[in-house]
Amino acid sequence: MVYSFRDVTESSTVTDVPSEALQINGSYIEDKIPGYRTMYVSGRELLAPALTTTEVAHRDGVLYSSRRFPERVITVGFQLIADSNRAFREAFNALSQILNVENATLIFADEPDKFFIGTPSGISGIDPGRNAVTGEIEITCCDPYKYSVQESTAEPDSGGVITVNYGGTAPGYPVLSANFDNLASESEEDGCGYVAFVNDRGKIIQFGDPEESDGEDYEKSQTLINKSFQTSNSFDATTQSQWPQNAGTVSSSVVTQ
Numbered sequence: 084m085v086y087s088f089r090d091v092t093e094s095s096t097v098t099d100v101p102s103e104a105l106q107i108n109g110s111y112i113e114d115k116i117p118g119y120r121t122m123y124v125s126g127r128e129l130l131a132p133a134l135t136t137t138e139v140a141h142r143d144g145v146l147y148s149s150r151r152f153p154e155r156v157i158t159v160g161f162q163l164i165a166d167s168n169r170a171f172r173e174a175f176n177a178l179s180q181i182l183n184v185e186n187a188t189l190i191f192a193d194e195p196d197k198f199f200i201g202t203p204s205g206i207s208g209i210d211p212g213r214n215a216v217t218g219e220i221e222i223t224c225c226d227p228y229k230y231s232v233q234e235s236t237a238e239p240d241s242g243g244v245i246t247v248n249y250g251g252t253a254p255g256y257p258v259l260s261a262n263f264d265n266l267a268s269e270s271e272e273d274g275c276g277y278v279a280f281v282n283d284r285g286k287i288i289q290f291g292d293p294e295e296s297d298g299e300d301y302e303k304s305q306t307l308i309n310k311s312f313q314t315s316n317s318f319d320a321t322t323q324s325q326w327p328q329n330a331g332t333v334s335s336s337v338v339t340q
Contacts, residue, residue, distance in 0.1 A: 105159055106190040107181060116177050118164040122217065124191065126157035127199075130227050155227040157189070157201060159220040171214045182206070182220065189222065190232070197229045228253055245280075259288065 100113050103124040112119050133153050136145035163178075165171035182203040189199040205221035231249075237257075239245045249255050261278045277291035 100192050102193045103159075104192040106192070108184060108187050110181075111192070112161075112178070112181060115181060116163070116174050118166075118170075118174060119178070120162045120164075122160040122162055124157065124159050126155060127191070127229075130155055152227045155199070155201075155224040156204075157199065157222045157224060159222065160217065161220065162215075162217050164215040166214070168214060189224075196232050198232055199224050199229050200226050 100111050101121045104111050104113055104121045105124070113121070130152055132150040134150050135148040137148060138145050163171070163174055165174050185202050186200050187202065189201050190197070199222075201222040201224035203220060204223040206218060207221075208218040210216050231251075235249060237245050237247045247257055249257075259280050277289075279287055279289040281287045
């Protein structure tokens with residue numbers, strides 16, 4: 084199967100690429116190397132978790148402790164056909180340059196709205212003495228997940244409720260932000276010093292002081308205790324009376340910094 088693909092920059096060039104063609108950091112290998120063709124891809128499907136268990140003597144089975152997803156290895160099978168020995172060597176030199184990347188953005192033609200992050204880690208299956216060969220490229224994704232190319236934005240409704248449904252298969256953590264430009268009055272001194280985000284389970288992220296009135300100034304810090312200590316191995320009765328156990332002594336003069 085072949086898809087007609089238009090790149091995300093909305094250029095006027097339309098390129099026919101295989102359905103599983105690999106785009107590395109914004110470019111398809113087919114567009115960079117004449118005679119290169121993606122044949123198949125594996126490793127993009129379900130990833131089996133690795134379980135941590137404990138075996139207990141005289142007990143059937145094991146005790147479950149935790150699970151984790153290991154790194155993902157994506158294998159790209161390809162074909163490369165060149166007209167001459169020189170063209171073949173030039174094609175492989177170009178392929179080596181393309182694969183000389185770390186933590187590259189990987190997008191496949193049949194899923195252009197998702198991407199992996201991976202580093203090429205191996206190439207195999209090249210028959211010697213031929214200008215028409217097949218081979219495999221291995222790419223290791225230390226982060227096994229794939230991500231959406233476009234970020235989605237959720238805004239609060241009239242009741243201040245933000246509904247986030249990103250449709251992923253793993254826990255997601257949204258970026259929270261607040262913009263008070265629309266709340267500012269004609270005076271630049273007015274504003275909002277408090278914002279809180281609460282989810283449907285009552286968990287809250289709070290910034291600022293809800294008891295603070297807008298426009299009221301507060302000192303940045305205050306010195307409540309100012310006491311000079313001297314290095315000594317002794318702890319006499321006078322020192323003990325000044326600093327009793329489990330009790331604080333506040334200086335009579337409060338100094339504002």
